[in-house]
């Protein structure tokens with residue numbers, strides 16, 4: 001080592017040695033990357049696949065709160081994770097009222113104690129609730145007009161990201177945030193990616209191992225790799241139904257079971273209702289229940305009551321992705337244009353003074369829609385030590 | 393929050409300059425670093441956009457740190473490593489280092505220290521912070537193809553011109569042009585240069601209107617001839633530089649290729665550079681073709697010829713690997729042939745300086761805002 005360094009320093013006489021380099025890094029004030037110490041952590045509000053999420057307060061403005069998502073790098077052999085790079089790049093491109101706003105990326109100071117390796121945080125505008133948290137609280141009651149507003153904002157967000165050629169690929173209630181003023185924000189672009197409409201005729205080869213199982217559309221379950229925006233609209237349909245059922249409508253515990261649940265609700269998966277479905281990779285491998293009648297409206301009617309709501313859901317939970325409503329079509333549905341019209345959630349939320357997040361909520365109780373009583377996959381049900389987060 | 397564009401004065405007052413490195417030496421370091429990223433990229437079958445993105449990171453990095461503090465080949469590897477991930481063409485760090493090992497002399501490789509991978513990994517965090525996580529970089533290539541589709545004229549000549557311009561874009565990475573001008577402008581300038589050298593006169597183009605004197609006025613506004621010539625000269629100067637005599641970075645042994653072009657563009661009068669001399673070998677792998685009668689693909693630099701353009705009949709397959717599938721978020725592949733394509737919108741060129749993005753505008757602010765969906769007005773329930 002000594003030898004090497006000596007040689008190195010003869011060849012490049014001015015080059016810094018390791019010690020000097022460490023000092024340099026420690027003292028360099030990166031003009032574009034603030035230290036995370038400018039925020040003060042208040043509480044942990046989430047624990048996901050890629051890291052913890054904290055609520056934090058801006059030290060220079062005690063009124064301003066942010067959510068800090070830690071970039072997990074501990075087991076990364078290949079440096080800064082490609083998934084985090086994707087998330088950052090996509091969030092930097094997307095700027096919309098209904099998409100969570102990435103404010104900046106912060107770092108911890110490089111010091112000897114962290115071996116001169118900073119930790120990074122994605123810093124977001126803070127949203128007081130996530131939809132999973134709200135739905136799991138029985139005291140939160142949505143009127144029909146308020147539900148319309150939620151679904152409309154959800155579709156508006158999807159319309160925007162799809163217009164910008166981004167697929168979300170992880171639609172679920174925990175990834176939908178709601179501010180205390182009732183503004184909905186799509187969040188968690190950790191699995192998102194860009195897509196191109198392949199005019200060239202070269203099919204995409206995306207991974208089908210995306211989307212939390214309960215929200216995963218049939219084409220992904222059947223191994224489709226050339227998929228597109230309809231995958232997110234299936235998820236939007238599942239979330240929409242959940243606004244009434246209060247828990248996920250199809251809670252499979254395996255891909256096979258998820259397909260069975262889908263068939264039982266949406267009817268048998270056949271080439272008659274879905275041309276060319278038989279060409280999908282797993283069509284023959286998976287067991288697909290036959291002679292199932294489509295019962296979307298029938299089974300959801302008791303919850304949703306509103307016929308327009310049932311009709312829109314029926315158009316979102318369509319098996320064949322090419323016939324599934326896109327965001328634009330869905331936004332034009334009578335559901336949003338008949339009385340009661342979509343109305344602001346701000347007033348209703350004002351009566352709830354604590355933040356509601358899935359992470360902080362007890363596991364949601366099962367309903368009739370739930371076939372199997374299982375813990376929610378992919379999300380932790382760990383109870384936080386009774387932290388009550390005041391919104392106001 | 394400045395953009396990533398600098399004026400010439402700023403480019404002469406970099407951290408390296410403040411550290412006592414003279415301008416010519418810094419330009420050589422930049423060129424060598426860029427060249428090395430490109431060569432490593434080729435060796436590893438990385439697409440042109442990955443290499444180009446890596447080079448832009450490299451140039452930006454040294455607007456904040458000096459070449460004395462960070463040896464250029466380590467930085468270059470790190471930039472390529474990060475660009476690989478960003479452009480969805482990831483390569484293992486150890487493979488990049490292995491390739492680098494093969495391309496560098498022992499002496500140069502020693503700058504990687506005892507644990508080269510660790511060295512690159514540590515640097516990656518510094519790089520990310522330095523470039524403020526601005527990962528998305530646009531390059532002139534896509535604009536080149538887009539503009540070419542609008543030009544009318546002899547198809548064979550046009551193809552030749554586009555390929556030459558493509559080569560100039562490759563080589564422009566070895567200059568600091570990417571720190572000075574938007575990719576649209578660079579594309580226009582280097583197409584203009586290629587047009588001159590290959591004697592392709594643009595007389596007509598799709599979407600021409602009475603107010604357009606020059607084809608590029610359809611795409612960029614307020615670009616003066618002085619500016620175009622300045623950009624062209626910065627690229628041409630690469631071919632006229634005397635190989636460096638430095639021991640630290642001896643010139644690479646280049647095969648003698650075609651002589652550099654005799655430019656029909658007037659030389660700048662700054663007197664800094666040697667005039668183009670036909671018997672001087674170009675210092676880079678690339679050989680710039682003489683104006684006429686070059687075999688089609690001889691002048692490939694690091695990517696070879698441009699990718700085939702759909703709608704350009706007679707564009708044979710490129711000599712090297714086909715261009716990669718357009719990376720994430722890159723401009724979509726060329727669309728329908730020119731006679732169908734609607735004229736693209738005029739790029740709202742911002743005079744330079746000020747920086748490209750007005751201060752305070754978030755990086756994504758000018759990203760496409762879709763029109764509101766045509767929601768119908770409220771109507772009474774049936």
Ligand SMILES: Nc1ncnc2c1ncn2[C@@H]1O[C@H](COP(=O)(O)OP(=O)(O)O)[C@@H](O)[C@H]1O
Nearest residue numbers: 046048049050053067124125126127130174188
């Ligand atoms: N901007 C935010 N404001 C408030 N809570 C947030 C914010 N971003 C994330 N969260 C909370 O943290 C949880 C996890 O964040 P998410 O981005 O979904 O990461 P993961 O990929 O780990 O699921 C979310 O479900 C939500 O409850």
Ligand SMILES: [Mg+2]
Nearest residue numbers: 048174175188
């Ligand atoms: Mg999540």
